[in-house]
Amino acid sequence: MDETSATEAVAEPGFRDIVRLEGVQKYFGSVHALRDISLAIGRNEIVGLIGDNGAGKSTLIKVMTGVLAPTAGKIFIRDREVDLADYSVRMAHDLAIETVYQDKSLADKQPLWRNFFVGRQITNRFGYIDIKREKKIAEEVLLRSIGFRGVGITVDSTVAQLSGGERQGIAIGRAMHYNSDLIVLDEPTVALAVKEVRKVLDFVRRIKDSGRACVYIEHNLAHVHEVADRLIVLDRGSVVAEIAPRDMSVADLTEFLIDLQKAK
Amino acid sequence: MATGLIRRIEGLPIILVFACILGLFMFTAPGVFLSPFIYTTFLSTLPPLILLALGLTFVIGAGEIDLSFPAIIAFSGFVFALLFKEYQLGWIAVVAALAAGLLVGFVNGLLVAKVGIPSFIATLGTQFFWAGMATVLSGGKSYALRGAEESSVWQVLVGRIDFGPNAPIWLNQISLQAVWTALIAFFLWTILTRHRFGEHILFIGDSNEVSRVVGIDVDREKIRLFTLMGGLAGLAAIFLTLENKNFFGNQGQGYLLTAIASVLIGGTSIFGGRATIIGTIFGCFIIGMLEAGLVASGLTGAWVRTVQGLIFLIAIVFYLYVEEPQRRAAFLARLGFSAKFGRAKAAE
Ligand SMILES: Nc1ncnc2c1ncn2[C@@H]1O[C@H](COP(=O)(O)OP(=O)(O)O)[C@@H](O)[C@H]1O
Ligand SMILES: [Mg+2]
Numbered sequence: 001m002d003e004t005s006a007t008e009a010v011a012e013p014g015f016r017d018i019v020r021l022e023g024v025q026k027y028f029g030s031v032h033a034l035r036d037i038s039l040a041i042g043r044n045e046i047v048g049l050i051g052d053n054g055a056g057k058s059t060l061i062k063v064m065t066g067v068l069a070p071t072a073g074k075i076f077i078r079d080r081e082v083d084l085a086d087y088s089v090r091m092a093h094d095l096a097i098e099t100v101y102q103d104k105s106l107a108d109k110q111p112l113w114r115n116f117f118v119g120r121q122i123t124n125r126f127g128y129i130d131i132k133r134e135k136k137i138a139e140e141v142l143l144r145s146i147g148f149r150g151v152g153i154t155v156d157s158t159v160a161q162l163s164g165g166e167r168q169g170i171a172i173g174r175a176m177h178y179n180s181d182l183i184v185l186d187e188p189t190v191a192l193a194v195k196e197v198r199k200v201l202d203f204v205r206r207i208k209d210s211g212r213a214c215v216y217i218e219h220n221l222a223h224v225h226e227v228a229d230r231l232i233v234l235d236r237g238s239v240v241a242e243i244a245p246r247d248m249s250v251a252d253l254t255e256f257l258i259d260l261q262k263a264k
Numbered sequence: 265m266a267t268g269l270i271r272r273i274e275g276l277p278i279i280l281v282f283a284c285i286l287g288l289f290m291f292t293a294p295g296v297f298l299s300p301f302i303y304t305t306f307l308s309t310l311p312p313l314i315l316l317a318l319g320l321t322f323v324i325g326a327g328e329i330d331l332s333f334p335a336i337i338a339f340s341g342f343v344f345a346l347l348f349k350e351y352q353l354g355w356i357a358v359v360a361a362l363a364a365g366l367l368v369g370f371v372n373g374l375l376v377a378k379v380g381i382p383s384f385i386a387t388l389g390t391q392f393f394w395a396g397m398a399t400v401l402s403g404g405k406s407y408a409l410r411g412a413e414e415s416s417v418w419q420v421l422v423g424r425i426d427f428g429p430n431a432p433i434w435l436n437q438i439s440l441q442a443v444w445t446a447l448i449a450f451f452l453w454t455i456l457t458r459h460r461f462g463e464h465i466l467f468i469g470d471s472n473e474v475s476r477v478v479g480i481d482v483d484r485e486k487i488r489l490f491t492l493m494g495g496l497a498g499l500a501a502i503f504l505t506l507e508n509k510n511f512f513g514n515q516g517q518g519y520l521l522t523a524i525a526s527v528l529i530g531g532t533s534i535f536g537g538r539a540t541i542i543g544t545i546f547g548c549f550i551i552g553m554l555e556a557g558l559v560a561s562g563l564t565g566a567w568v569r570t571v572q573g574l575i576f577l578i579a580i581v582f583y584l585y586v587e588e589p590q591r592r593a594a595f596l597a598r599l600g601f602s603a604k605f606g607r608a609k610a611a612e
Binding site for chain 2: 067089090093099107108114118121123126127128
């Protein structure tokens with residue numbers, strides 16, 4: 001892929017929402033995973049997506065990012081409707097939308113530089129990878145935007161050698177490198193030590209500071225509450241509430257979600 | 265650290281093992297292993313095994329398996345022998361046999377990627393089907409390709425290079441299939457290590473899910489993968505049939521275990537995600553050399569499979585230990601701390 005297309009996309013002026021869903025439904029066989037979802041993500045906000053296990057959070061962002069096709073509904077990117085027959089992860093990448101999944105964003109046995117570029121390698125016209133160039137860019141990103149200096153990690157390290165926080169750092173750093181307008185994070189802090197969680201939250205703030213949007217799925221309410229501009233609550237496939245964190249304390253938010261559970 | 269060195273030089277452990285076994289045979293059977301002819305013989309007999317193992321390196325590296333290639337050796341070999349001998353079609357027979365291999369591989373790919381059948385089962389099925397087809401169509405007959413060496417097909421594909429009357433005899437015995445196989449091996453090495461397709465294959469072997477998420481078209485790459493394997497098996501069938509100047513229905517049988525063993529001895533991971541062409545080639549040399557070396561050293565042929573099997577197992581355990589620290593830990597946990605392991609598992 002040529003590197004310019006992602007940057008050009010950023011320059012596109014005058015859109016309000018980076019992504020908007022309208023009436024999205026998703027069935028897995030008879031399981032109704034998403035029920036008539038309509039929501040919008042603004043161009044420079046952090047939206048926290050919360051809800052119980054199995055509420056449909058991961059499914060929602062997979063539909064949003066081209067991994068899964070919705071059963072029904074419309075998707076708008078930068079206020080323009082996308083043709084769902086064409087929508088794919090690759091197209092989402094081209095539209096500057098990046099996703100960081102729990103622990104499924106990086107391949108364990110592969111070196112970091114390959115993880116950085118896989119899916120959009122710098123190649124010649126026969127498909128051969130420009131290894132030198134990929135390594136050099138990966139190294140710059142590693143040092144500069146991710147800040148892995150002097151921790152014994154190089155672009156040749158395999159992912160398996162990294163700690164959980166470092167993995168999320170690499171995955172988020174990769175997303176930022178591609179000048180994405182929207183970075184989607186699916187429970188990036190699961191199974192991380194407290195110090196590592198701090199790093200991830202710093203990464204999330206960096207996304208906002210650099211003028212991008214972020215959808216952040218998180219189990220720990222204190223964490224989302226701390227960084228999100230807006231919270232969307234999902235319950236059994238439906239959006240049941242939108243909450244501004246400054247209007248509700250973490251304790252009240254917890255109560256609210258517990259009451260939702262009881263209502264089941 | 266030892267692990268680091270092993271990683272840096274592709275296939276280093278297996279190259280050392282190869283050197284040790286070679287040294288051993290030079291000692292136990294000097295008459296055979298210190299003369300050049302055993303090596304020129306290898307160059308004419310090993311190419312089919314190497315071609316199969318090259319394809320399997322990609323397949324196993326992608327976390328899949330192909331058990332159907334012995335049937336492709338039979339089926340493509342039959343297509344080739346029939347068209348070459350009965351219909352005198354020459355190069356068209358070559359093209360048809362290759363196409364047959366590619367087609368069988370393509371069908372395997374569709375079954376695995378589109379229908380979603382695990383490759384172990386899918387290719388077990390197609391193995392029976394195509395081997396059966398070869399037997400039915402050939403009526404169990406074998407084809408002797410007498411006089412084949414007059415044809416341009418034979419001369420170009422499996423002929424000997426003529427270095428002139430003054431060259432040493434062994435030099436004039438170097439077979440062309442070795443040259444073609446070396447070129448293909450080099451080409452596939454560049455694909456695996458520096459081409460987008462090779463990278464995709466290793467990511468797929470690492471994790472199908474990660475591969476989808478990063479935008480790899482997993483289904484398409486798997487179809488390509490099995491098609492490649494089929495094409496290589498088709499070419500192996502042509503080389504084998506031409507070199508033997510004979511086709512018979514179960515000529516592929518001996519390759520199932522030796523080809524898979526060569527790949528795994530070479531250091532390609534049984535769990536996928538890591539693969540080495542150089543390792544595979546040395547794995548093939550070891551497997552081929554054992555056969556000749558054990559017999560030349562005075563052991564009966566019955567020992568050959570036993571020793572091959574032993575080396576195969578030692579290699580697997582070795583790689584597991586060196587290259588899969590997490591699995592090693594899990595294995596130790598299962599042995600020593602099974603109660604603790606069970607609890608950790610339940611809590612997930
Ligand atoms: N690939 C799938 N096939 C079938 N059912 C699925 C699949 N993915 C998710 N589901 C179902 O959809 C529902 C929502 O799952 P998910 O989006 O993973 O929830 P969350 O991320 O909020 O925990 C669950 O009932 C889950 O079992
Ligand atoms: Mg989830």
